[in-house]
Amino acid sequence: DNDIIIVVQALVCVFLCINFFLITTFFLKDYFYTTTRYVLFAVSLFSDCLFLIMTDVLLILSYFGFTIQMWLCLIICIVLSVYTYVTPLTLTAMVLERYVAICMPLRHAELCTTRTTFHLVLIIHSLSSVPCVIVISIFFASSALTVYTTGRICLMETFFLYGWQGHLRSAISQFYFLIMCVVIVFSYIQIMKVAKAASGENKKSTWKGLRTVILHAFQLLLCLIQLWCPFIETAVLQLDLMLFINLRYFNYITFIIAPRCLSPLIYGLRDDLFFQAVSYYWRCWLKV
Numbered sequence: 001d002n003d004i005i006i007v008v009q010a011l012v013c014v015f016l017c018i019n020f021f022l023i024t025t026f027f028l029k030d031y032f033y034t035t036t037r038y039v040l041f042a043v044s045l046f047s048d049c050l051f052l053i054m055t056d057v058l059l060i061l062s063y064f065g066f067t068i069q070m071w072l073c074l075i076i077c078i079v080l081s082v083y084t085y086v087t088p089l090t091l092t093a094m095v096l097e098r099y100v101a102i103c104m105p106l107r108h109a110e111l112c113t114t115r116t117t118f119h120l121v122l123i124i125h126s127l128s129s130v131p132c133v134i135v136i137s138i139f140f141a142s143s144a145l146t147v148y149t150t151g152r153i154c155l156m157e158t159f160f161l162y163g164w165q166g167h168l169r170s171a172i173s174q175f176y177f178l179i180m181c182v183v184i185v186f187s188y189i190q191i192m193k194v195a196k197a198a199s200g201e202n203k204k205s206t207w208k209g210l211r212t213v214i215l216h217a218f219q220l221l222l223c224l225i226q227l228w229c230p231f232i233e234t235a236v237l238q239l240d241l242m243l244f245i246n247l248r249y250f251n252y253i254t255f256i257i258a259p260r261c262l263s264p265l266i267y268g269l270r271d272d273l274f275f276q277a278v279s280y281y282w283r284c285w286l287k288v
Contacts, residue, residue, distance in 0.1 A: 005063055009056070023042060026041070036120075037097050037112075039114075040120075041094070041274075043086070043124070047087045047090065051083040068154050080156065088219075089176075091219055092184065092216075095184050095212075098187065102206050103191060135168075138162075187213055216266070219266075223255070
């Protein structure tokens with residue numbers, strides 16, 4: 001058990017260091033924060049960092065059996081609930097941006113402006129807040145004021161006073177991911193059509209965009225599986241406590257850390273312009 005928690009901390013530290021470096025690179029070049037796909041990439045990096053830091057803090061508190069007051073736990077869970085959805089919704093927006101760039105190149109500059117991107121980020125955060133608002137509103141309406149000053153181990157499930165709340169959250173999540181999957185499949189089919197019709201340099205660029213869409217789809221699949229993990233863990237808990245603990249660590253590494261490690265790969269390393277900037281600033285940092 002100690003070995004697993006050490007491995008998790010090492011993975012989280014490596015991931016955060018890479019992401020902080022990529023975020024720094026993003027802000028050092030004017031072109032990046034005036035271009036839609038790079039702004040969305042930065043939003044996903046920030047979302048991933050915040051989500052991982054907070055989930056890791058809760059993991060450590062739970063591991064050592066520390067309790068915190070419910071009002072603080074409530075704030076943490078609200079942020080976590082929102083940013084659980086920000087990453088997959090941002091990925092979907094990035095797929096749509098690739099669809100516009102490849103299938104509607106003449107309208108790309110018109111549709112993907114800085115103003116539009118800002119509005120899109122606001123819409124992503126608004127949509128991400130809906131499931132949390134529903135769950136927390138039910139908790140506010142049903143719980144006594146004295147609950148907020150009691151100390152407990154902080155878990156999102158603490159705020160589920162009724163069994164059907166978990167089913168409601170799951171139904172909303174499945175609906176969101178169904179819509180996102182439809183968007184990705186539609187974009188994939190349309191880009192595939194353009195790829196088959198393209199020639200020369202356009203064909204190469206289009207196939208690269210298609211591979212990006214496939215990687216985003218794989219990320220979303222991992223994020224979707226994350227929503228099923230609580231149901232599997234609850235069933236395993238009835239059978240064996242040690243197996244339950246090991247399963248939780250496995251799920252955390254595979255379905256929370258892993259999908260968030262793919263974003264730097266997709267845009268940090270595969271995108272030529274961003275990779276050149278990363279290489280340049282990395283060499284500058286080594287010379288300091």
